[in-house]
Amino acid sequence: MTVPQILYVSAFLLILIGLYSLLTQRNMIRMIIGLNIADLGVNLFLVTIGFVDNGSAPIFRAQAAAGPMVDPVPQALVLTSIVIGFGVTALALTLVMRLFVTHGSIDTARIRGLKW
Amino acid sequence: MNSVIGLVVWIVFYPLIAFTVGVFLGGYGRKFTARVQRRVGPSWIQPFFDVIKLMRKRTNISHGYMHDISLMMLVSGTMLSLYFIPVPGFHYFSQFGDFVVIIYLLLIPSLGMALGVGETANPNGSIGISRALQMLFGYEVPFVLTFIGMAMLNGTTSMYELVQIQQSGGIATWGIVTHPLLGIAALFALQGMMNEKPFEVIIAPHEIATGPMTEMGGKYMGMMFIQHLINLFVELTIYANLFLGGAKNWFELLFKLFVLFTLILSVNSVFGRFRTDDAMRFMWKIPLPLAAIGVVGIMLGIG
Amino acid sequence: MVSPILFIVVPLAAAFLTVLVNRNAGARILALLTGFALSALAWFWFRADLSTPVSVVIAGIAPPMGIQLSMDRLSAALALLISVSGFLVILYSQSYLKSEEAQSKHYAVLLLLMAASFGILLTRDLFNLFVFYEILCISSYILVASEETKASFEASLKYLLLGSVGSLFMLVAIGLAYRVSGSLAMSDIAQALGEADLSYVMLTAALFVLGMGIEAAIFPVNTWLPDAHSTAPSSISAVLSGFVIELALIVLLRISMTVFSSVNLMLPLRYMALAGILIGELAAFGQTELKRTLAYSSMGQVGLMLFALTLGTEAGRQAGMAHLVMHTGAKSILFLIAGYFIVRTGKRDIKSYSGLGRRMPLTGVFFVIGALSLVGVPPLFGFFTKFKILSAAAVSGATGAWLGIAVILLGTVLEASYLFRVVRTLYSDPETGNTRAVKGRMEMDVPALIAVFGFTLLVIFGSFLLPLIPSGLAL
């Protein structure tokens, strides 16, 4: 099992855990945590795509680096993805807070005013 | 030339002839039912005297113009249908209108009477009319079906041609012989058409004071009598033309009419009176299926 | 040659400016000006000869690495549609939004949303598309929650969580695509995915299509739509129903036809579309609230567009695009008027609008015209688009085409019945006491009236626009 395969499997597992908690948890904050876990998994998956065996950090320095460099593009993607994840989680938490104020609970089973 | 004069003579005297035959039929009818009830019965031409008596009455109560006009409609309707029925010696008009026309012309008197009685604003009259119209619906349906069957078989709706076909073929081609089912069904319907017991609920004297005739007095009653007598002749001749092969001369026609009328009178004098819905159920349970079977037989070619 | 980048820069700058100005009057005027400027810009590009797509490279970096925006005839047409309806909605919200609230934040996010929509439309870079898609989603979460009522928070949170899961799928799909092609430009990915083994491409395609499908309200994943559209302020529901979901649909189809062309996505999408029509119209038939009915009706109409676009023929795409433009006009009319019905009566269910048609005559007439066009009554625009869709389906001979025609016609019957149930209550005799103290004519305020009149013009004379609507969904 090479390093990238272990990382892929663990990324996939993280995503599964995140989705599992999203599907089963009734407490909204736990669902948001699950969402973050899934985000983590995706980011891990994105980073491992750029993995190059014993590659060095992709920074241009005066003298050329010794071995091959790790692919910088996925890392750029992960950066933006983390920022977006942060923004969404912040918004979600404020919404949960306002929901608690208006509904008096953050249990998805009880917050079902809008149906049919 | 003489055919035109002959025609004019026929046009003028034909209703009178029909009226006199009607009087004899009416008188014979009274005589026959009296004999059945073991009494002597009035004279042979009693209806003629009744008409004369009624027409000479001084007080004639009228309920407005419509009452008068509808009485005229009543009498003229029957006379109108008279002209379109071919009889020995006179069938000039039957070329202008066939049997469908005659069926509709027969409806004019009923409508006329209904309007007139409605105008008299007498509840008994209205009840009588509603029964009359419902009865009309009852007996007219099987009667028309029998006619449709005959017309389909012979491929023509003109009564004169039907009579010619039966005349040329002799007894073997009479309607009643070739299609007994249709003939019998038509007989039931005829019983209803002539308002003879058991289909006499329209003028049931005890329940609704003779129904439509409640408000009719004097010449109004007289005109209704005239219409009734001519109607006897009209309906019997229709049946004779359709099913008894019409007639070459008047004696044969009169003989057939009297035989037919006796048959109807015999039924009339022994039966009680149906209620309106029972009468309708009877009409739609017995003659209608009979006629339908007859027509299906014709369609399938059994004939 | 005004560069297409302005489409993104102008609204972004205006958004931040409105937040800085932070005065209601200032924010309103600034938003209105930006809307007008964008429409002028879009009109310029719409008139420009775009037979060959004009592409712009940002910050000088070559395409595989840098971000590439390209403007072709389809993007120009959609840009015009977005900017015009955006401008009209801003005009509508001049009088619709309650004056005491802080409006600058609302306009800022609205402009952000418009910037993101232009961004999605123009970008040719997969990850750039993802970023703009995220901005679009976040701004619509905020706008849905902007009425700050109990229901709007619930709807917004549900929408947020569903949207995030969707973007998660998209991100995974982008990762998988990048892993195979080594580049983020759509053309390279398309070429690379061509050779990749089929089940791999299928997984990527499924993840991407359903990731973006959530925003495009495709049948199984559009569960957020009824709640979001019915609780959002009507100007926002008009924007959402008007062009946001359609835009996502067009971009989704453009990608699935180019990037994932090796996988036959058309068939499953077509059957999802038909299911969308049936479920949407049936659900709308049973509703009692006006805005929720219109939301479900949008679901049905999106299904109709998707069905047309996935027929696989040129005529089908043309019809789909035409119906998109019609739906923007007609659905915006209905939503904007619904907004004012709520403002005037303070109630949301249809029964309490009885007699409003007589008290608001002009609005009533606009509502009827909008409804007639949605149902497809000649000589309005809706008839032409529905006719084109059905004849395209008949000629295309695609599998399920005739089933589609039957479903569409059944859908129209349902649509006519529930829309005209509303019209009937509008013109019935008013029960006393359910309208606010305002007596006599309670017409909409002037800016709102002009905005709705703008959309009505589009609906009435839309049939003349038919030849101008392009359908080239190529990259």
Added chain:
Amino acid sequence: MNTFLLLIFPLAGFLIAALFSAFSKKGLVVGKTFAFLGFSAIVLVAIMAKSEIGSIIYGPMMFGWQLQFGLTAISWYFALMISGISWLTVVFSLGALREGGTYPMYYAWLFAKNLGMLGVILSQDILAFFIMWEFMSWTTYFLLQQGTKKARSTAMGYLIYAIIASMILFAGIIFLHQASGSFGFSEIASTVAGFDMRTLILAAVLLLAPMLIESAAYPLHRWMAPAYSSAETGITAFLSAISTRIGLYGVAIFLFTVLGFTAMKKLSAGHYFNLQVVIMTIGAFTMVVPTFTALFQHDAKKLMAWHSVGQGGYMLVGLATATSLGVAGGLFHIFTYLTYVTLILFCIAAVEYRTGTTNLNSLGGLIKKQPIAYVGLLFGIIGLAGIPPMNGFVSKWLIYRSLILGGHPFLALAAFIGTLGTILSVYKLIHNIFLGQLPERYNDVKEVGFFMQLPIWILMLVVLGTGVFPGLILGWVAKIQVSLGVEPLAVTLSGVQASAGQLNMNVVSSVFGATMLVAFIIFLIGGRRRIVGQYNNYAAGHFLDKTVKYNFNYNFYSAYEHIFGKRFLNPPVKRGEEGLVALVERASDFARRIYTGGLNTYLAYSLGAVILMVVILKGAI
């Protein structure tokens, strides 16, 4: 030029009237004069358009096809009827329409309805036909829903049926366009021969079903009686006279010109089961069932509305026989029916105008107060019942002969049962309104004004005139038969010269006149007559005083109550209709409940969708 004007005038009228009514609620007189002038212009143009039969004018280009409008013999026949009846309705409304109420958009929608109908009969290709058809059904909806609150709910019922009809026609047009490659009637007719059986059946069903819905054929007739009877009376007359007959125009056009004889013959499996027999059986049911339902009605307008459904059956059967007698009967029946049903409904409107009600149980004895309305109704019901000398008799006579000689005995019987049922129900109509004793509350009722009487006089003249001289109209009907490709009828001014028996209405009417004269003479022989009031009745000993009124109105035909009971008040078709609506409601409830509101279920949907998509894609390769 005139055909073009025939479309432009109603359009201009509609726009002007709509704008006019939008801005000024008052201005009743101005609105009325404008409407009167507008409709008179339309009638004139319709008459003058005769010279342009056969010419084609081109409308706007749509979907690569130039819309064609043009006059043919049958469309000129319909154009005359449409414009004539709308003119009479407007003249009647000059008297009947009062301030406020339905006034504002009354004329606007009447113009729009004219435009729709004229457009349908003028269109020469199925695209124009469909556009104008949709326009017509929508304007009918708006025209219907003007009156009372009940009118709005029944108009909704009509709308659902009309929309279903339009959608089926839409599918039909798409299918035909794809199958035959073009929209024009003639082009399609030429390619129809090449259709295989499946396409032919589909084309026939898709084209004829909407026409049957619009002309209220038996199973699809539920919408007509409630919708027409709750509309404002002037509109009821206009609609029941001509609006549903446009469906029959469609049947005639699609049966004879588009599909043509060969296709009709091909569409048959065995001798007894073919397209004609199917349509005729539908027609037979349409004749019998509505007429029985009419017997049980207690409202005059509803009774007449049910008769409109019933009489539609005669026209349908006439057209479906495709013999020269039958088609002539069907076409002429459209004209005759139009004249006497409008006459009857105008008289009922006159009664309603004065007494305010059309409930048959509460009226009576109005003959003393409204004699002209009575005579008008009398002419009308004699026509409707089809009794000579009125024109109704001639068209029914034609239909009967074609059925009897065509070998359809039971159809002829059904037709006759329809006629008898009509006679009974029309007598109930005239008896309950005009005959019997006059209730106190109607003592001060007066005759209606000039404008309302004029149409009644005109129609009386037409009903009697075309009855005694049917050749006036039958002459043009024969020309129509030639254009439809049916063997024309030998027609003389006085009647029909058909081979298997002749009908001469002059002779029948003149003999009728003569016998009336004789009866009058007999009447004069009797003594003078004494006229008494309505309350001077003989009651077989029972004491009658003035305060108590004896009107035998309620439950007039009680025998049917025993025989049929409730079978006609809650018939199978009504239960079927309610079942269908319940089904749609259950389906919509099911669709609604998919959106449960639970966040977790929504997320499960998304995940499930991805998995499903992958499985489908894997399966589809």
